[in-house]
Amino acid sequence: MEVRARAPGKIILAGEHAVVHGSTAVAASIDLYTYVSLSFPPHSDSDGMLKLHMKDVHLELCWPVDRIKEVLSELGRQIPSSPASCSPEALKLIAALVEEQNIPEANYSLAGGVSAFLWLYTSIQGYKPAKVVITSELPLGSGLGSSASFCVSFSAAFLALSDSVNLDRSHQGWSMFGEKELELVNKWAFEGEKIIHGRASGIDNTVSTYGNMIKFRSGELTRLKSNTSLKMLITNTKVGRNTRALVAGVSERTVRHPNAMASVFKAIDSISNEVAEILQSPSHDESAITEKEEKLGELMEMNQGLLQCMGVSHASIETVLRTTLKYKLATKLTGAGGGGCVLTLLPTLLSGTLVDKVIAELEACGFQCLIAGIGGKGLEISFDSSS
Ligand SMILES: Nc1ncnc2c1ncn2[C@@H]1O[C@H](COP(=O)(O)OP(=O)(O)O)[C@@H](O)[C@H]1O
Ligand SMILES: C[C@@](O)(CCOP(=O)(O)O)CC(=O)O
Ligand SMILES: [Mg+2]
Numbered sequence: 001m002e003v004r005a006r007a008p009g010k011i012i013l014a015g016e017h018a019v020v021h022g023s024t025a026v027a028a029s030i031d032l033y034t035y036v037s038l039s040f041p042p043h044s045d046s047d048g049m050l051k052l053h054m055k056d057v058h059l060e061l062c063w064p065v066d067r068i069k070e071v072l073s074e075l076g077r078q079i080p081s082s083p084a085s086c087s088p089e090a091l092k093l094i095a096a097l098v099e100e101q102n103i104p105e106a107n108y109s110l111a112g113g114v115s116a117f118l119w120l121y122t123s124i125q126g127y128k129p130a131k132v133v134i135t136s137e138l139p140l141g142s143g144l145g146s147s148a149s150f151c152v153s154f155s156a157a158f159l160a161l162s163d164s165v166n167l168d169r170s171h172q173g174w175s176m177f178g179e180k181e182l183e184l185v186n187k188w189a190f191e192g193e194k195i196i197h198g199r200a201s202g203i204d205n206t207v208s209t210y211g212n213m214i215k216f217r218s219g220e221l222t223r224l225k226s227n228t229s230l231k232m233l234i235t236n237t238k239v240g241r242n243t244r245a246l247v248a249g250v251s252e253r254t255v256r257h258p259n260a261m262a263s264v265f266k267a268i269d270s271i272s273n274e275v276a277e278i279l280q281s282p283s284h285d286e287s288a289i290t291e292k293e294e295k296l297g298e299l300m301e302m303n304q305g306l307l308q309c310m311g312v313s314h315a316s317i318e319t320v321l322r323t324t325l326k327y328k329l330a331t332k333l334t335g336a337g338g339g340g341c342v343l344t345l346l347p348t349l350l351s352g353t354l355v356d357k358v359i360a361e362l363e364a365c366g367f368q369c370l371i372a373g374i375g376g377k378g379l380e381i382s383f384d385s386s387s
Contacts, residue, residue, distance in 0.1 A: 001169065002039040002384045003160045007152035008032065008377065009137075009144040010207045011232065011334045011343055014275040014303050017250050017310055018268035019201040019216060021261075025268075026224070026275050027203050028213040030234075031373035034136040034149035038157040046129045052117060055135040057110060061101045063118075065127040071097055072122060079126050081164070083187035086119045086195055094118045109141065109242055116151055116192035124158040124188065132157070142236055143335020147243065148204030151192030152379055155185045160381050174380040182209055185379060198244040199251065211378025215276045217269075226279045226375060228292055231346040233358070236368040237316035239339025246336040250310050264306050271299050271306075286349075293347045297330030300345060304332035312337035319365055320344070327358050346371075 008029040015025025041047070050068060052061045071093050086094070094115045103110060121132070134153070138146040156177065159165050165181050177185065189205035203216040215222040254261040278296055283289045304321065307313055317333050320342045324331045331344045346355060359369045 001161065002037055003157050004035060004037045004382045004384070005153040005156035005160065005379065006033040006035045006174070006381075007149040007156065007208045007379045008211060009034070009146060009149050010204055011144065011234065011341075011372075011374065012203070013213075013230075013279075013334075013343070014299065015203075015216075015268055015272040016333075016335060016337070017247065017307065017312060018265045018272075019203050020199055020247060020250070021254065021265050022218050023265045023269035024215060024217040024272040024276070025201070025203050026213070026215050026272050026279070027207040028230075028375045029207050029211040029378060030144065031376045032137040032144065034134065034138060034146065034153050036153035036157045037133045038130060038161060040128060040130050040161070048129050050121065050127075050129060051131045052114070053131070053133045054110070054113075055133065056140060057107055059103065059107060059110065061103075061114065063097060063100075065129050067100075068097060068118070068122060069127045080123055083184070083191055084123065085191055086115075090119070091115065091195065112196040112244065113147065113150060116147075116195040117154055119195060120151065120154050120188055120192050121158055123191075124155070124162055124164070139236055139341075141240060141242060141340070142238075143333065143337065143340035144234070145204040145208060145335065147196040148189065148193055148208045151189035151196070152185060152205055152208040154192065155188035156379050156381055159185060159188070160383070169383045169385065171383065174382045176378075176380055182379065185209055196244065197247055199247055207378075209379050211376055213279065213375045215272070222276075224276055224279055227281060227283050228279050228289070228296075229348075230279075230296075230374050231348070231371065232374060233344040233346050233355070234334075234370050234372060235320050235342045235344065235362050236370070237314070237320065237339050237342060238366065238368060239314060239316045241314075241336060241338035241340050243336040246312050246338045250312065253311055261310075264309050268303060268306055271303050275299050289348055293345065297345050297347075300330045300332040300343070307333055307337055314339045316367075317342055320362060320367065323361055323365065324358060327354060329358065 013026045019025035098114045140146045186209040190202045193200040213224040324344045334343045
């Protein structure tokens with residue numbers, strides 16, 4: 001039996017970083033997915049190994065399960081029956097298991113992801129030999145939530161073949177988990193995301209699990225019934241960055257300037273709530289749509305200014321801002337910033353020729369542009385009993 005899980009990436013329309021400090025944020029899933037497959041070798045073929053093949057980064061890792069058990073037994077740990085945080089002691093032991101793999105220096109930022117994988121696998125499946133393969137349509141470390149879709153698809157695959165969920169494994173093709181299972185996946189994925197981000201709000205794993213468009217504040221999810229079909233240009237500056245470091249930078253600034261940062265977070269909370277209201281308001285006719293788009297554009301610009309205040313913009317992001325401003329288009333970074341991806345609102349009435357011109361100008365700067373479907377499906381799984 002093999003199970004496959006796929007979970008989408010996301011864009012944050014308003015509120016990134018501030019959401020880590022308790023403000024409201026608004027996010028939507030995008031139609032780019034991370035895929036995980038999990039299979040157990042038949043007893044006769046088992047070499048007692050846990051194998052992880054990360055196709056996008058051309059890495060194949062492998063641990064004897066007895067070695068994992070030996071190292072983690074120091075914790076005297078029982079397999080938890082419900083989602084549990086990885087303690088600093090456990091993280092240290094897991095980091096030692098990751099280090100034994102001699103991951104090349106250039107791939108070092110992957111270590112957090114591998115640690116999250118080991119924590120989720122051993123917590124949900126214990127010490128069973130298995131083969132796990134991951135591949136993604138998302139650019140990694142670019143603000144489109146690859147880390148969350150990584151954690152959601154791992155958690156879903158591990159839970160799907162565990163005793164903790166009751167599923168019809170004879171179903172053919174992609175299917176959805178029930179509400180109870182989604183909640184469990186989301187909680188586990190959050191534990192993984194915390195290992196990768198250091199401090200995580202939970203918005204990315206939540207929108208990857210449930211899909212659509214959501215408003216999120218302090219762990220509370222509100223599903224939005226959007227009346228607006230949004231078109232966003234996503235520009236990948238291709239400047240590498242690391243969410244963990246950027247989130248830590250904002251926290252340090254908050255310690256240095258608590259009052260000023262509290263005002264910034266409060267302003268962002270208002271922006272996100274207004275964005276959510278606009279998205280849900282009716283769009284009777286063309287003029288109502290234009291009015292909504294103008295308001296959304298203005299709020300995006302305000303949010304970008306405040307992200308700059310937090311110190312998470314970047315010269316490459318400013319170049320995208322300057323370029324799109326020439327066409328009177330509103331732009332903000334999405335995700336952790338510091339490079340990565342930037343969103344530009346494309347109004348419904350904007351001509352195709354103009355969109356092509358903006359894209360050509362951005363690509364001439366060395367950036368990569370894409371237009372993804374927004375607000376689609378969340379997590380799905382599929383069983384293959386032939387393997
Ligand atoms: N397909 C993948 N293969 C291997 N590692 C991945 C994959 N997707 C995500 N990751 C992990 O997530 C990290 C990137 O997460 P992060 O810095 O939060 O950026 P983002 O979530 O915006 O893509 C990578 O360094 C890696 O540890
Ligand atoms: C900066 C933050 O708000 C979003 C990070 O998104 P990403 O990892 O850059 O895709 C962090 C979080 O909410 O956990
Ligand atoms: Mg991330």
